[in-house]
Amino acid sequence: MTGLLAGKRLLVTGVLTEASIAFAVARLAQGEGAHVLLSGFGRGLSITQRIAGRLPQQADVVELDVTDDSQLEGLAPVLRERLGGCDGVLHAIGFAPEAALGGNFLQTTWADVATAVQVSTYSMASLARAVLPAMESGGSLVGLTFDATVAWPAYDWMGVAKAGLESCARYLARDLGSSGVRVNLVAAGPLRTMAAKSIPGFDTYEAVWATRAPLGWDVNDTEPAARACVALMSDWFPATTGEIVHVDGGVHAVGA
Numbered sequence: 001m002t003g004l005l006a007g008k009r010l011l012v013t014g015v016l017t018e019a020s021i022a023f024a025v026a027r028l029a030q031g032e033g034a035h036v037l038l039s040g041f042g043r044g045l046s047i048t049q050r051i052a053g054r055l056p057q058q059a060d061v062v063e064l065d066v067t068d069d070s071q072l073e074g075l076a077p078v079l080r081e082r083l084g085g086c087d088g089v090l091h092a093i094g095f096a097p098e099a100a101l102g103g104n105f106l107q108t109t110w111a112d113v114a115t116a117v118q119v120s121t122y123s124m125a126s127l128a129r130a131v132l133p134a135m136e137s138g139g140s141l142v143g144l145t146f147d148a149t150v151a152w153p154a155y156d157w158m159g160v161a162k163a164g165l166e167s168c169a170r171y172l173a174r175d176l177g178s179s180g181v182r183v184n185l186v187a188a189g190p191l192r193t194m195a196a197k198s199i200p201g202f203d204t205y206e207a208v209w210a211t212r213a214p215l216g217w218d219v220n221d222t223e224p225a226a227r228a229c230v231a232l233m234s235d236w237f238p239a240t241t242g243e244i245v246h247v248d249g250g251v252h253a254v255g256a
Contacts, residue, residue, distance in 0.1 A: 003033030004234045009083035011131065013039045013064065014092025014144075015048050020193050021144060022092040023051060024226030030056045032230060037083055039064035041071075066093055066123035072130040079134040086134040088233035091127055091143035094120040094195055100157035102200040108157055116157045121164035128172050128183070138180020140233045143169055144225070145185045145244065147252055154200045166244060173242035182241040184232050188225035189217050189248035212256075213249030 010029055014022035015038050026036050038061045040048030045063055052059040062078050065071050079086045096116035100108045124143055131141075146155070148163035166185060173183040190205035199205075209217040225247045231237065232245065246252045 003031065004230060004236070005029050005088075006033035008034040008087045008233065009079070009085055010034045010036050010088045010090070010233065011039060011062075011079060011083075011086055012036055012059075012090045012092070013066075013127070014090070014094075015040070015051055016044055017047075017193070018051060018054060019191075019220075019222065020092070021188060021191065021222045021225050021229070022090060023055075024222040025090050025092075025229045026059060027055055028223070028226050028230045029233070030059075032234075034088075034233075035083055037062060037079070041065040041068075066126050067118060072126055075130040076133040079131060083134075085136060086131050087137070087139040089127065089131050089139070089141045090229055090233070091124050091141065093123050093127075094144075094158070094161070096120065096156075096158040096161065102154050102156065105156045113157050113160075116161045117164060120158065120161035121168055124165060124168050125172060128176060128181075132176070132179060132181070135179070135181055139182070140237075141172065141176070141181060141183045142229050142232045143183075143185045144229075145187045146190075147187050147246070147248070149252075153204050158199075169244075170242045177241060182232075182237065184237075184241060185244045186225055186228045186232070187244050187246045187248060187252070188222075189213065189251060190219055191222055191225070192219050193222070209249060209251055212254060213251050214254060215249040217249035217251070 012026045036059045038059050049061045052061050097112040100112045100116045145162050169183050169185050228245050228247045
């Protein structure tokens, strides 16, 4: 078997539609020789199972709710059983209640903020802790973020959660390095994914990228972000950890 990820065993979370970055990662990873296991949970589990059949090779799906300690505790044995271990994980998990988005920043209750932070931030540490026993030879944990260095219209507490995710990734990189596990994030520009549909005024982001991206930007093309994820899960970045790779057409680097 040949390819950038030949023989790699990967867990890919967050596949809900073919428009998702996670789906593109799974598709490209299989094309590069990886064995891919998907995860889903709740009402979305059946959707993930159906979408799994649209990959180049049918992928198995495991149920995983990152807020359920019992499912997290059982993840490593499942990875060993179905993949023989794990070499890489894509963390493509994020959620904020409607009240935590849309311009109600000062009115959002702690209960809603707590949900956003647990699912979108703390889950990366939870997932890392759960998969570590199956990553006996080290590996790569890659997450997805949206540039959290500034405040965005309507993004509100999800922006705070993403800032926490970026910090969490750095601390994970510090603590998992001794186990040979690299931890990095890909900061993608705005894409028309399921997550984007929950952001009020998403068209505002499209307008910004259309005028400011030096390389241009296609809100329907998930492949550039997915390629970055695949590259980070390969052996071509053996000494890169705690990094945020921007795949946004260059918007993060330019002013008004």
